């Protein structure tokens with residue numbers, strides 16, 4: 333698959349498409365459009381902002397359709413859900429599906445994914461010792477990003 337231009341978003345989309353194809357997953361047009369919008373968004377984006385952003389291209393899309401596309405993208409590690417914001421962010425490493433861990437700025441909303449599956453595995457691995465069964469693992473640290481601490485935003 334050729335990587336179009338030097339547009340970083342187009343490159344991410346092309347890469348996600350290649351990863352999906354290699355895993356036998358279908359990145360349908362809607363899923364690709366939703367992924368593109370999430371990847372292009374500077375901050376985590378909510379489902380209703382996605383619906384609004386899709387409208388020029390696709391007309392009114394039923395919310396359930398967009399939620400299904402998001403579920404697919406989350407399930408296969410292309411996108412993470414930021415629970416505290418009920419919003420979505422493109423994963424920084426789609427080659428290695430993992431639980432996301434995030435630093436979230438309370439002031440500007442900047443969200444930084446912290447790579448590293450080790451911490452996630454350690455957390456999940458500690459549960460059985462307590463007889464606990466994990467259904468959802470959310471690691472979200474809130475605070476101030478470097479720019480907001482220094483009043484640059």
Ligand SMILES: [Zn+2]
Nearest residue numbers: 423424425432
């Ligand atoms: Zn990720």
Ligand SMILES: [Zn+2]
Nearest residue numbers: 437440477480
């Ligand atoms: Zn900030």
